[in-house]
Amino acid sequence: EAGVVQSPRYKIIEKKQPVAFWCNPISGHNTLYWYRQNLGQGPELLIRYENEEAVDDSQLPKDRFSAERLKGVDSTLKIQPAELGDSAVYLCASSPGQPGEKLFFGSGTQLSVL
């Protein structure tokens, strides 16, 4: 069974440039999460999808971040424009959708904003 796939693995951009991250969850997983992990910290939730609906985006900085999950499968997270403080690892995770079930994580995208 294929795991959660994220791309790109690494991204280096200059500040004020746009950037996008892509995530393909495990087949059949209804719930998809985007987390941000700053250096030396635990992951923090940015947004959670149930199928194609964003059900928890309270931590998403909406002035520059946007996300979508078309058709309830793949998801894209975008930052425009990027700031120096956005440098972090962006992790995508999915789960079947039942409470108590574990999340399956992708390898993440490491973003460096110069």
Added chain:
Amino acid sequence: AQKITQTQPGMFVQEKEAVTLDCTYDTSDPSYGLFWYKQPSSGEMIFLIYQGSYDQQNATEGRYSLNFQKARKSANLVISASQLGDSAMYFCAMRELSSGNTPLVFGKGTRLSVIA
């Protein structure tokens, strides 16, 4: 609001010895799940073990066991017979379950270094 505290930024353990990584949590939800994840240098979060708040017995998965003390709100991870490959970041996380499918909230992690 739920909260996870990991007070050990870093731990060292001799190969083949056992090590305990501490985790305390705070929640007002009587139904919750506790998770431990391992994050090696490659970056992927690897699920290790799960404990439900109503589980009567401590969870075990191979060399991993969870020392669950509900009254103290602690969920320490015990790794027995440490191996060099156990060197990684370890994160404790919790989900509140009464409200349905809530996200995982993570602690700041503990970096474990296994010494040969």
